[in-house]
Amino acid sequence: MLAKRVIVCLDVRNGKVTKGVKFEGNLDLGDPVEMGAEYYRQGVDELVFYDITASAENRAIDIEMVRGVAKHVFIPFSVGGGIRNLQDMRDVLLAGAEKVSLNSLAVRTPSIISDGARAFGNQCIVLGMDALKVSPCEQTPSGYEIVVKGGRERTGIDAVAWARRVEELGAGEICLNSIDADGTKAGYELEITRKIAQAVSIPVIASGGAGTPQHMAEVLMPDVGADAALVASLTHIDGYTVGQLKQAIAKTGLPVRI
């Protein structure tokens, strides 16, 4: 049976993995290649690297880092944060990444999804979306709106409609981050995850809000329907190993790769 995936996300700033912690600002956690290799040894199913300052600095993703990861990590990993065009996508894939993650760029220029899918295959395109809970209205009937720039800018786009659109355009997978749940450690936003998992036929990765391994199991259950659960602080800060997370998920009866 297809296993539910545990994905660890590493935000990279100035060549170091970083994590924003309440009241403490950004903590430097270590070298992205070393940390990626350690999670690989622990049995993580997939890794995500976000170059969180590349967009703001209008520069390409650090390709040397991607090459370094690919030398040590023999599982799929995706790279995002500084993809500006097809050439950037090609560079990242040729450096050994399996997938690229698109977010704000796809909102501004949706054709990048279809162009990327045509050039490299749908499976390469992970569409990252940040959803904010709003009052349902004509423009956003699902009650969730797509936001960009880390939640600072609203777009007026309905989250469920956007999910359907990106699937049509050729995204191979959706990584759904709840702005409301992100950082709360109170659990994933189950309602929007369910809505999107039911609206599309491509896999959905749930992101934002995991505070315990049980939260991961919750969002992966068939009644919610995420195919993968993404974590960061559970492993980076709280000290869970990937094995411990998977054992806890397996106890609920969900299939995992151990």
Add this chain to the structure above:
Amino acid sequence: MTILVDYKAGNLTSVSLALSKVGVPHSISDDPDVVRKADRVVFPGVGAAGSAMENLRSKGMDQALVDVVRRGVPVLGICIGCQILLERSEEDGGVDCLGILPGQVKRFDFSLLPSPRPKVPHMGWNPVRFVRPHPLFQGIAQDSHFYFVHSFYPAPDQAMNILGTTEYGGQEFASILDGGNVVATQFHTEKSGETGLRLLSNFGTWKP
């Protein structure tokens, strides 16, 4: 020398890094004559069958692959490199493939299943059931997980060409093909962790 076939497949780098990791010396080539004379061939692939076949034909690499398989040297196909060993794929409105093994490549169709339906592409880690022992499986447990990402699956005509199977959405499909000296995996063995690396390492010393 092991030759890794370069026909612009997106996972060329990953396969090369994985071969290096397990100590299989290899060189990358897009020259059909080099592939024809190889002692051992790895044939990667990712993406769509149509563009893969187009890239192969534009260089005459399609015939070189048929020739090198005929010579009886060990050949490993991966993902699209597995599918296009068959005669024809349903992808891209129908694509003629290499026809090294009899059979078709079909799309997962779950439209008749009740909701929630299995997702397409089939993406993630799924166990592989080995149909019979094989030198490539040495040191790998039955039902080990491998990493898959595909919307189309190989459907060989003959059971003897099936070396491994995987279940998805209630359907069992051939996840490893066996053509004697050519073996091909639908999964990405280069991205399947230590298990996948073991298979590659076994391939490096395999004498069919």
